Amino acid sequence: xxxxxxxxxxxxxxxxxxxxxxxPGNSTVTTELWIDLGLIPSGYxxxxxxxxxxxxxxxxxxxxxxxxxxxSAGTDAKTTILAATSCRAGTDKTSDLYRNGRLxxxxxxxxxxxxxxxxxxxxxxxxxxxxxxxxxxxx
Amino acid sequence: xxxxxxxxxxxxxxxxxxxxxxxxxxxxIIPANQQLWLGYATFxxxxxxxxxxxxxxxxxxxxxxxxxxxxxxxxxxxxxxSKDVDLFFYGNISxxxxxxxPSTGVESLxxxxxxxxAVVGAFDYIVYYTVY
Numbered sequence: 001x002x003x004x005x006x007x008x009x010x011x012x013x014x015x016x017x018x019x020x021x022x023x024p025g026n027s028t029v030t031t032e033l034w035i036d037l038g039l040i041p042s043g044y045x046x047x048x049x050x051x052x053x054x055x056x057x058x059x060x061x062x063x064x065x066x067x068x069x070x071x072s073a074g075t076d077a078k079t080t081i082l083a084a085t086s087c088r089a090g091t092d093k094t095s096d097l098y099r100n101g102r103l104x105x106x107x108x109x110x111x112x113x114x115x116x117x118x119x120x121x122x123x124x125x126x127x128x129x130x131x132x133x134x135x136x137x138x139x
Numbered sequence: 140x141x142x143x144x145x146x147x148x149x150x151x152x153x154x155x156x157x158x159x160x161x162x163x164x165x166x167x168i169i170p171a172n173q174q175l176w177l178g179y180a181t182f183x184x185x186x187x188x189x190x191x192x193x194x195x196x197x198x199x200x201x202x203x204x205x206x207x208x209x210x211x212x213x214x215x216x217x218x219x220x221s222k223d224v225d226l227f228f229y230g231n232i233s234x235x236x237x238x239x240x241p242s243t244g245v246e247s248l249x250x251x252x253x254x255x256x257a258v259v260g261a262f263d264y265i266v267y268y269t270v271y
């Protein structure tokens with residue numbers, strides 16, 4: 001497991017990787033959108049430290065999900081929820097997923113198949129834009 | 140004195156709907172001689188303002204009512220919003236289920252969700268905890 005850094009100095013932080021979005025071609029959500037954060041390298045898991053979500057146009061619920069062991073599809077049945085946030089239209093929200101080491105929000109240890117996912121849920125027929133930043137570390 | 144440093148590695152999560160009040164048994168029966176130590180929670184209200192109450196049974200009780208449970212945490216969440224709740228505060232508070240002692244094999248952790256209107260509203264919850 002990755003060890004904690006000294007804090008403050010660049011490069012010494014625990015969560016040294018970042019997912020940011022939206023990804024190309026998927027910049028809005030109507031009612032539901034699954035974003036594939038990627039294939040988790042075999043033998044490793046992704047440990048999440050912080051999430052930041054923005055919903056400029058409409059209320060959006062964001063769910064951070066991991067495939068269950070052996071699964072690869074982005075569906076409710078093939079994933080489990082790790083964390084969730086809802087942003088009202090025109091707001092943003094940051095969540096501490098680490099809590100000074102009291103939480104260990106992590107994907108499954110990958111067998112070479114599993115992905116991490118971001119599921120967006122909204123209401124109404126209008127398309128709404130969104131932004132996200134997720135910090136993590138490979139362990 | 141040894142200091143216990145918990146890691147809230149387990150998750151209770153789910154969703155539901157409510158008109159004016161509903162009780163959800165989050166944990167099922169807590170195994171005898173154990174307590175759930177609650178660390179953090181997230182509550183989401185999709186459609187209307189809701190209040191969320193975390194209520195463990197008092198020792199010896201098993202039903203989801205005000206008189207048989209103890210209020211340990213409370214959050215009010217507006218429509219479309221979510222709230223992260225700290226139930227640990229760096230170890231300065233302990234939010235346990237049951238609060239006053241180990242389970243006798245009948246107690247559960249309950250979530251009471253309330254609203255002022257009869258319109259149906261959806262909600263989600265996540266509670267991070269460990270077994271103590």
